Amino acid sequence: MHRYRSKIFLLFVLNICFAVLTFSQDSRRNSRQDYIDIFAKLAIQEMNEFHVPASITMAQACLESGDGNSVLSREGNNHFGIKCNSSWSGPSIRKDDETRNECFRKYGTAIESFRDHSKFLTGGMRYQFLFDYNIKDYRKWAYGLKKAGYATDPQYPERLIKIIEEFQLHKLDEYYNSSKSYVRPERMSAVKKSPGRHKVGIGIDDFSINPYANRNVERRNNVKAFVAKEGDTYEQIAAEFSMKEWEIYKYNDVEPGARLEAGSFVYIQGKRGSAPRGNDFHIMKQGESLWSVAQWYGVRLNALYRKNRMSQGDVAKTGQQISLRKMMRK
Known part of the structure; x- marks a missing residue:
């Protein structure tokens, strides 16, 4: 009887542990709105440089990466499901898709993934007809992507359109060639959420980009900093580290919209009032x-x-x- 009770107790403890583990893993998942909040401005920047609607870019990223929760996005920073091809010489990650163990592109950061998505569409001959469409006609672009063979899912256009309309991503396209600066709204979606369930920022430290893994962050004067790379902007770095733009500007003593030179130090914490000892x-x-x-x-x-x-x-x-x-x- 004593052994029986011990076994029952052990099973009970194991079940509790499993439940807690499952809950904690689930709570670390990014919500779709959190994912959009982080990357909407990057989608706008890509739109203004490469003329791909921000609504389409953002909806594709949501769909292809599972809102940043997929294995490809977490382990390979691949947010658009772009596979390797003969022209790809960069790192890769393997995953079962239409066939077993397929080759997908792997990136150092999510920003690189968004940029490669823009280049993938603008550089591919089969996608050229899309750029004859009105950039604000997201429906035409959604069906055009399916026609060009971006995805094999027959419902792909409808799924993109549903995301765009449910989360009002078409509003991002209004910033095309606009002098207005994008300001992230409190919430772009009218969808109500359970209190405390998906607060802004939840799961970001366990997000598909781990900035501390992708950046050589060091301490200068006991303040976290790293060296900017070619193509970096203060705004993208703020998004990458889940910071507000005014914070990155303030920490680096620059005005909003300032150009970031490759090789410059970027601080992600407030600097100090004096230099380290020995540097008088x-x-x-x-x-x-x-x-x-x-x-x-x-x-x-x-x-x-x-x-x-x-x-x-x-x-x-x-x-x-x-x-x-x-x-x-x-």
Whole structure:
């Protein structure tokens, strides 16, 4: 009897553990709205550069990646189900699809996946007729993609259109060649959600892009930073790290819309008021600015102005000694 009760108790504990594990795994899944919130601006940027409707790009990403929850998107950052072909020389990931163990493209970041999707459509001859369509005619584009052979699912156009209309993604297309800046609405969908179930940001740390795995994040002056790559923008980095744009601008002492140069340091936390110990002064070199010095040492730009008794906008001269830790004497 004692052994029987022990077995029953063990089964009970195992069932509880399984239930908790299942719940925690489910709670880490991205909701469709969270996924859209993160990548809508990137879809708009791709639209304005490559002329693919943002509504179509976003709906395809939702459908093909399972809202960023699929194996391909999590392990390969492939958000559009694009397979390898003879022209692909990059990394790959294997997965069963129409046949077993098929080859799919693998990317370093989700941003690279969105860019390759744009190039895939604009570079493929079979998709060229799509660009004769009105960019705001998402229905025509949806059926055109099926006609061009993007997917074998006979319901593919209807599924894209359903996502676009349910989440009002057609509103993204209004930003085509527009001088208006996209501001993420609180919620683009009228669909109500259970309280506390899918809050904005839930599951982002376990999202299909893990920025800390795809970026060589280091600590400069005990502040997290990394070196920008070719094609990076402050806005894309903000999306990648689930930050608000004003935060990335503030942390890097730049104005909204500022251009990001490859090789520049990008801070994802607020910089400090002084440089690390042992770095008391900096002698200005040709081509340097007070901003570049602030970025190099991980110091707030306004702190450097104050320490050196300079006004905002003053230009430091070549050969000038800049105090990095203490107030400059008069």
